[in-house]
Amino acid sequence: MRQTRRRFVKAALAAGSLAVFAAGYAPTAGKVLHPDFKEVLPDELENQPGVSVVHSVCLACNSRCGIRARVVDGRVVKIDGNPYHPANTLEEPLPYDAPLSESFTRRASLCFKGQAAIQTLYDPYRIVLPLKRNGPRGSRRFRPISWEQLVSEVSNGGKIFSDVGEDRVVKGFKDVRSSDPIDPSAPELGPKSNQLVWMTGRGQDGRVDFIKRFLTAGMGSVNYHAHGDICELNYFQSHYLLTGGATKDMKPDLKNTLFAIFVGCDPYSSYLPGLNLAGSLMATRSSEGSLKYVVVNPKMPNAATHASKWVYIRPGTDGALAMAMIRWVIENNRYDAKFLSNTTLSAAKKDGETVATNSTYLVVWEPSHPRYRMFLRAGDIGLGGDSDKDKYVVIASNGQPAVYDAVDEGSLFFEGDVPDARSGGSLHVKTALQLLKDNAFSKTLEEWGEISGVDATTVSELAREFTSYGKRAAVTYYRGMDSTAGSYAALALDLLNVLIGNINWAGGLMKGGGSYPWLTGLYNLSTFDGALTARGVKISREGFDYSKSTEYGKKVASGQNPFPAKRPWFPLAADTLWDETLAGIDSKYPYPCAILVTYFADPLYSIPGGSTYASTLKDTDKVPLFISIDITINETNVYADYIVPDVTFLEGHYSVIAPQPLVPTKVSGIRVPVVEPLVRKTADGRPMCLETFLIDVARACGVPGFGAGAIAGADGTKYDLNRMEDYYLRGFANLAFNANVPDASDAEVAYVESHHYVARFKELLRPAEWRKVVTLLSRGGAFEDVKKGYDGFYVRDKMTATLQVWNEKMATTRNSISGEFFDGTGRYEPVRNMKGEQIDAKDQGYDFKLLSYKLPIHTQSRTINNGWALELQPQNYVEVSEADAKALSISDGDLVVVSSSSNPKGIEGVAKVVKGLIPGAVAISNHYGHWEWGSRSLEIVDAPSALLGGGSVAVGDMLIGDPARGNGTAPNPVMRKDDSIGLTALHDPISGCASFSDTKVRIQKKLS
Structure with missing residues (x-):
């Protein structure tokens, strides 16, 4: 077996699958990284009798690549890429009309994580039946229960923990589904159903829609929380602010870009879409000489292998670099003045552009004026007629104010007074672009360099090259913006793209081609009879303005300063917030939680300082009922009352999903089971998993949208929803x-019906529908011809929203703790807590910045069960630069302690001295240092019956831990907390994004 693994890894590396892992270390990586999709070693599985080939979509990370699974005797033996899918083929896929048989002769790339997902499927520590805690919360004692007991107890509630000596009455789902107000005196909080709180880890289209059918439309709760704040929230936030909410995701057209700058990300490790598409395109095109790119990062990323330059920067100072570049671009007139001067989309189209900006719009800059920080309207100064009173104002070519749509061009830079015809006075204003310029010109290039560590010469060279390729250059970034001022920094970087006007141009920034709809069409899956409209404030307080709350109103009415709020509110957040969800639960603010459900989630491991919430989850007053839906026992659900078993993506996680917006055409990959689910089955033969649980709870509680007649056909016929395929197969038919x-x-129908698990349910569809669904199944989705992605010099699917150089909504929103206004454009801010206090001064004696990052062989928290990855790297390290190691007398292999002001005791790890790390920083990868996930033994009554591995990992009433799963160091427990508000990590006050870049630490050798 070990020989087979070695051959597997060797073959994958030679084919480019592991090239990104080798890229930072192997001198020959340039050759390795040029994919040619040729078979390197003989593959005995190709076209052999008894081998089933099933196309699906990967979920080893969030890149959403296609996969081709080889199945023999009902067992997955190999996973490769899907040759029909653009994300696996450098956007040069097998034509969609090519028959399935032809695809068997074609290869496509897939990274190591996708290939190693076999080991997630067959993880012996997987839970295969329901567990209930068999002692106090956190006792790490469980016992198996029947499916019927699980559904009955969580649905009906009552004294369901009397078996462990608890006399309390617990509300079940039936009790929590209530339209009664949480607090009649604070109606904005919404109904009591909001006390059902759901936290999702990795969620994608399909299952997320199914969950929301139950949670939002069925139960009426607003509290669906994905993990955005610990992922790429500030990446989303910037695009959301820039486009006025039109999109949260834009990326460079790497197929045609000539020059790119990658800030705080590594496309050869974890950028989205990652290795198969972005990394492969970069490696291929840079090797051919058609792409030049620069990486900006405190730690040398693997993508530096082919980069023209690695610019090392101090952690958390990306905004300072962006400001410096913006200053240089404006100072040297290297911006696209024609593009920026256009006042409307109509004017832009006359210039051959496809999008406009608000660069020229005038902003009121008088603190006493009611429109302070807002755009001037024509009616404010008596300009134009009645129909113009709410329109924006610009400075026309004659130097006079004009209604914005009455002229095609406006002045870009203006600060001064404009006459007010109503009062006879004047009003002080600035253009939107002037406000950005003011921020950039607040320091010299040298002063910005003192902050970022990037000197003025490097800034000048970088900005000059960036502005030397017309529209075919781009700046992009990712999780490196997860800092307290990351929204500002990311927006500043995006505004560099705006300055050269590259949006919608081939080779510039694009929003991608999107996907085909699947919730409507032949069947209506988007709504149902009796569906509720969820309303009210989320327990995390995202998406709601504090100034509209009863709390705020009462303070103002009583003459109090309304600031600070008890905890922060995030009205501008572009995604959901895990950290503040748990903080809200802990503080019962703005209301208490009744039921917490976590799905595919491990927040206590994944949130910076998240282990703090162990005490929250152990408290049955703060969390009366805690249900987890997951495949293993992890650091979070070890505190659960019930653990519901679930399938992996190779057995389920049905989905219709597009890749990240690097593909300019419509892509709808479909995820299907490639093998029969390995979990136990209910009495009527359905797998015990997420969907089965929600269906049965809904039926037990009388929640609409499930059971008899729950799905409406376009012809008015009603269809039952009693198993997941009732829903998903009809979604495939819609697609x-x-x-x-x-x-x-006929050959494809015959192949699918004899090789696909999902074909067992073909009778759910009409024969004509099934035949078309077979087309989807045989190709892994619906993929538009990639040649249709461009419209001359432009991408076909364009961003048409006016780009917000100044975002009025942001500029007029206040920090709910400090009461300060947010800026309306990009800027640099030092590290601050929620009160606005600078953190560095509080952390004297902690002289190093802590970095965490992702390896290309792992996802953040859920791949420690992949043994192949542990063979490649059994543990992670505390990485120290050569200069710092010398000063601290630290050598490779030394045991060191890394501590912070929030965790003075610190965490232990093994030191590794490295070259590619900026002095003053310490780097620790994620993934390792688990304290659950099968790394330690725990009690489960009749444990072999509850685990997939049975007696191989359990004896009697004990799960036997594998210490290898606990190797290494988890960086998050030492991350800085925000002591100005308590509980949570440091956050960006605009987005709510948790900071992974701002913790100052001390590193010391551990004394023997």
Whole structure:
């Protein structure tokens, strides 16, 4: 077996699958990284009798690449890429009309994580039946229970923990589903159903829609929380602010970009889409000489292998670099003045542009004026007629104010007074672009360099090159913006793209081609009879303005300063917030939680300082009922009352999903089970998993949208929803109809029906629908012809929203703790807590910045069960630069302690001295240092019956831990907390994004 693994890794490396892992270390990586999709070692599985080939979509990370699974005797033996899918083929896929048989002769790339997902599927520590805690919360004692007991107890509630000596009455789902107000005196909080709180880890289209069908439309709760704040929230936030909410995701057109700057990200490790598409395109094109790129990072990323330059920067100072570059671009007139001067989309189109900005719009800059920080309207100064009173104002070419749509161009830089015809006085204003310029010109290049560590010469060279390729250059970034001022920094970087006007141009920034709809068409999956409209404030307080709360109103009415709020509110957040969800639960603010459900989630491991919430989850007053839906026992659900078993993505996680917006055409990959689910089955033969649980709880509680007649057909016929395929197969039929896919051939129908697990449910569809669904199944989705992605010099699918150089909504929103206004454009801010206090001064004696990052062989928290990855790297390290190691007398292999002001005791790790790290920083990768996930033994009554591995990992009433799963060091427990508000990590006050870049630490050798 070990020989087979070695051959597997060797073959994958030679084919480019592991090239990104080798990129930072192997001198020959340039050759390795040029994919040619040729078979390197003989593959005995190709075209052999008894081998089933099933196309699906990967979920080893969030890149959403296609996969091709080889199945023999019902067992997955190999996973490769899908040759029909653009993300696996450098956007040069097998034509969609090519028959399935032809695809068997074609290869496509897939990274190591996707290939190693076999080991997630067959993880012996997987839970296969329901567990209930068998002692106090956190006792790490469980016992198996029947499916019927699980559904009955969580639905009906009552004294369901009397078996462990608890006399309390617990509300079940039936009790929590209530339209009664949480607090009649604070109606904005919404109904009591909001006390059902749901936290999702990795969620994607399909299952997320199914969950919301139950949670939001069925139960009426607003509290669906994905993990945005510990992922790429500030990446989303910037695009959301820039486009006025039109999109949260834009990326460079790497197929045509000539020059790119990658800030705080590593496309050869964890950028989205990652290795298969972005990394492969970069490696291929840079090797050919058609792409030049620069990486900006405190730690040398693997992508530096082919970069023209690695610019090392101090952690958390990306905004300072962006400000310096913006200053240079404006100072040297290297911006696209024609593009920026356009006042409307109509004017932009006359210039051959496809989008406009608000660069020229005037902003009121008088603190006493009611429109302070807002755009001036024509009616404010008596300009124009009645129909113009709410329109924006610009400075026309004659130097006079004009209604914005009455002229095609406006002045870019203006600060001064404009006459007010109503009062006879004047009003002080600035243009939106002037406000950005003011921020950039607040320091010299040298002063910005003192902050970032990037000197003025490097800034000048970088900005000059960036502005030397017309529209075919781009700046992009990712999780490196997860800092307290990351929204500002990311927006500043995006505004560099705006300055050269590259949006919608081939080779510039694009929003991608999107996907085909699948919730409507032949069947209506988007709503149902009796569906509720969830309303009210989320327990995390995202998406709601504190100034509209009863709390705020009462303070103002009583003459109090309304600031600070008890905890922060995040009205501008572009995504959901895990950290503040748990903080809200802990503080019962703005209301208490009744039921907490976590799905595919491990927040206590993944949140900076998240282990603090162990005491929250152990408290049955703060969390009366805690249910987890997951495949293993992890650092979070070890505190759960009930653990519901679930399938892996190779057995389920049905989905219709597009890749990240690097593909300019419509892509709807479909995820299907490639093998029969390995979990136990209910009495009527359904797998015990997320969907089955929600269906049965809904039926037990009388929640609409599930059970008899829950799905409406376009012809008015009603269909039952009693198993997950009732929902997902009809979604596939909608997709096939909306994408207008051709009928499958007889040979393809025969192949799918004899090789696909999902074919067991074909009778749910009409024969004509099934034949088209077979086309989807045989190709792994619906994929538009990649040649249709461009419209001359532009991408076809364009961003048309006016780009917000100044975001009025942001500029007029206040920090709910400090009461300060947010800026309306990009800027640099030092590290601050929620009160606005600078942190560095509080952390004297902690002289190093802590960095965490992702390896290309792991996802953040859920791949420690992949043994192949542990063979490649059994543990992580505390990485120290050569200069710092010398000063501290630290050598490779030394045991060191890393501590912070929030965790003075610190965490232990093994030191590794490295070259590619800026002095003054310490780097620790994620993934390792688990204290659950099968790394330690725990009690489960009749443990072998509850685990997939049975007696191989359990004896009697004991799960036997594997210490290898606990190797290494988890960086998050030492991350800085925000002591100005308590509980949570440091956050960006605009987005609510948790900071992974701002913790100052001390590193010392551990004394023997």
